[in-house]
Each structure stands twice: as C-alpha cells, then as structure tokens.
Amino acid sequence: MSKKIFFSGVQPSGKPHIGNYFGAMKQFVDLQNEYDGYAFIVDYHALHSLRNPKEMSENIKNVLLDYLAIGLDPEKVTLAKQSDVSEHTELCWIFDTVITMPFLMRAHAYKDAEAKNKEIDVGTFNYPVLMAADILLYGTDIVPVGADQKQHVEIARDIAEKFNNTYGQTFKLPEHMIMKEVAVVPGTDGRKMSKSYNNTIPLFAEYEEIKKCVMGIVTDSSEGIPKNVYAIHKLVRDEKELEKIYTEKTGKYKELKELLIEDLEKFIAPLRENRKEFAKDIPKALAILKAGGEKAKKVAEAKMEEVREKIGVNIYEK
Ligand code: TYM
Numbered sequence: 001m002s003k004k005i006f007f008s009g010v011q012p013s014g015k016p017h018i019g020n021y022f023g024a025m026k027q028f029v030d031l032q033n034e035y036d037g038y039a040f041i042v043d044y045h046a047l048h049s050l051r052n053p054k055e056m057s058e059n060i061k062n063v064l065l066d067y068l069a070i071g072l073d074p075e076k077v078t079l080a081k082q083s084d085v086s087e088h089t090e091l092c093w094i095f096d097t098v099i100t101m102p103f104l105m106r107a108h109a110y111k112d113a114e115a116k117n118k119e120i121d122v123g124t125f126n127y128p129v130l131m132a133a134d135i136l137l138y139g140t141d142i143v144p145v146g147a148d149q150k151q152h153v154e155i156a157r158d159i160a161e162k163f164n165n166t167y168g169q170t171f172k173l174p175e176h177m178i179m180k181e182v183a184v185v186p187g188t189d190g191r192k193m194s195k196s197y198n199n200t201i202p203l204f205a206e207y208e209e210i211k212k213c214v215m216g217i218v219t220d221s222s223e224g225i226p227k228n229v230y231a232i233h234k235l236v237r238d239e240k241e242l243e244k245i246y247t248e249k250t251g252k253y254k255e256l257k258e259l260l261i262e263d264l265e266k267f268i269a270p271l272r273e274n275r276k277e278f279a280k281d282i283p284k285a286l287a288i289l290k291a292g293g294e295k296a297k298k299v300a301e302a303k304m305e306e307v308r309e310k311i312g313v314n315i316y317e318k
Contacts, residue, residue: 131152
C-alpha cells in the first residue's frame with residue numbers, strides 16, 4: 001500500500017525560530033518514516049516581503065541547511081524549492097480563474113494588511129492560491145503547520161472542491177495537522193513568536209544570543225510565576241518537573257531565566273553542531289535540493305497533465 005503524503009513549506013524570509021520548529025518543522029521530522037513527505041522552501045511566497053536578491057539566495061541556502069540540520073532525511077522527504085517547480089505558479093493561475101475576489105478577501109492575512117492601510121500587492125492577496133497549488137499538486141493528505149496557517153489550508157480545500165465541482169474529481173482534499181500544545185508558540189513578549197514582532201528565539205542561536213533573548217523576556221513583577229518564561233520553558237522541559245521548579249522558585253525570575261538559558265542551550269547545541277557540519281559542504285546540500293526539485297517536478301508535471309486534460313487545453317494527438 002502506498003504511504004500517505006504530507007506537504008509543508010517554510011518561507012526563506014529570515015532565520016527560522018523555535019516557533020517555526022515546534023509549530024511545524026519538528027512534525028516534518030516526526031512524520032518522515034510514516035509518510036511520503038515534501039518539505040519545500042517556498043521562495044516565491046517570500047517574494048512578497050523580500051526583494052533583495054542576495055538575501056533571497058542566502059536565505060534559501062539557510063533554510064536548506066536548517067532542514068538538514070533538524071534531521072530531515074532526503075531519502076524519505078523530498079526537499080525542494082518552489083521556484084524549481086514551475087507547475088506551482090501555473091496551477092495558481094488556473095485556480096485564480098475558478099475562485100472569486102470576495103472569497104479571497106476573507107483571508108486573515110489580507111484583512112490584516114488592509115486594516116493597516118498597506119498598499120497591498122497582488123501577490124499578498126493571492127498568497128493563499130499559490131499555497132493551494134503547492135499543496136494540491138502532490139495529492140497531499142496532511143499539511144503540518146502552526147495555527148496561523150489553518151485558514152490557508154481550509155482555503156486550499158475550498159479551492160480543490162471548487163475545481164472538482166467544475167471539472168470533475170481531480171484533487172484530494174487535504175487536512176491540516178496542527179499540534180495543540182504548540183499551535184501558537186509565544187515569543188519573548190508573550191505574543192505569537194514572529195519575525196515581524198521581533199520577539200523570536202532563533203532555532204540555531206549561539207549561546208550568547210540565547211542569553212540575550214531570554215534575558216529580554218518580558219516579565220511582570222506582580223506575577224509569582226513569570227508566564228512568558230514558563231510558556232517558552234515548557235517547550236524544552238517536562239511540565240511536571242517545571243511546575244515543581246517554578247513553585248519552588250516563585251518570584252525568582254533571574255534564576256528561572258538562567259535555567260531556561262541552560263535548557264535552551266542543551267536543546268539547541270546539537271542542532272547547531274549538525275548545521276555546522278552540513279554548512280561545510282554547500283555544493284552537496286545544493287545537489288540534494290536540486291535533485292529534490294527534479295523529483296517533485298515529475299509528480300507535479302503528471303498532475304498538471306491531468307489538469308490540462310480536464311480544462312480542455314490538451315488538444316494534440318499523443
Ligand atoms: P512561515 O514560513 O511563515 O512559517 C513556517 C511554519 O512555521 C509555523 N509557525 C508557527 N507555529 C507555531 N507558533 C508560531 N509562533 C509560529 N510561527 C510560525 C507556521 O504556521 C508554518 O507552518 N504560508 C506558509 C508557507 C507555505 C506553506 C505552503 C505551508 C507556503 N506554502 C504549503 C504549508 C503548505 C508560511 O508563511 O510559513
């Protein structure tokens with residue numbers, strides 16, 4: 001029996017943080033033995049916020065090293081970048097013609113941008129459609145993501161249904177996979193950890209950086225147990241142990257932060273070392289990415305043939 005399929009992606013928009021890891025990337029590793037996986041670097045998605053070519057190239061390589069360093073095995077999971085598989089953007093266009101503007105205007109990301117009165121580029125508006133193409137091209141069963149992507153996976157399902165209703169059964173409806181405890185990993189200020197809030201702890205931070213981030217965690221002197229420290233701490237230490245420690249050290253914020261620094265260091269140090277090893281041979285890492293793109297492209301091409309057939313543009317004799 002063939003394995004089920006997972007697909008997910010990370011934007012090369014900066015350094016991944018522990019929110020990306022616990023919310024999504026860790027699940028890619030956990031699923032890789034049971035599922036046929038696709039872990040993409042979604043560089044075309046990142047274009048809406050990153051328009052510096054040098055930084056783009058660097059970030060792509062960085063996410064690749066991050067994927068390898070967390071333990072993704074390219075024999076089990078296809079590591080690829082979106083721009084190597086042009087079928088993603090092709091399918092995006094076809095989807096654009098079956099869905100409506102009011103449907104996309106309900107997307108949170110668009111509404112947030114609009115509320116901030118930003119000049120919204122069409123790519124930002126269309127972001128969920130490209131994401132639907134990413135997911136649907138591969139017959140995806142599950143999409144491991146953080147809670148902020150839930151609506152996007154729902155939109156992908158709606159688009160698949162809309163296409164299937166118009167042209168006949170073509171796309172499988174994917175499910176999101178969101179782990180309850182880490183659906184929204186909080187940052188150092190208690191809000192969702194996010195590059196745009198400047199409240200992150202980078203996944204491959206060096207010791208001094210970890211220290212700086214943890215010392216910067218916002219605490220309120222009226223609370224016995226510093227909730228922002230605890231919320232991050234429980235990612236890297238068993239909660240039963242933590243409850244005991246935090247009760248014993250009520251009010252001792254500095255000590256608790258120092259303990260968190262040590263626990264984060266224990267967790268991050270081996271990942272950091274792994275990453276340094278992979279970084280020694282960039283050509284080898286790039287060859288993995290290129291081969292992954294070629295493998296993904298074969299699957300995507302076959303699906304696009306079916307799509308072209310369904311919409312009636314395949315008119316040549318075979
Ligand atoms: P991106 O690059 O913003 O984030 C990558 C993954 O990290 C998760 N995440 C979090 N999870 C829990 N707590 C947090 N604080 C936190 N911050 C980020 C995100 O939910 C995401 O799973 N649109 C996607 C990229 C994408 C994609 C796809 C994902 C493009 N195509 C197809 C899945 C399938 C994004 O912006 O991820």
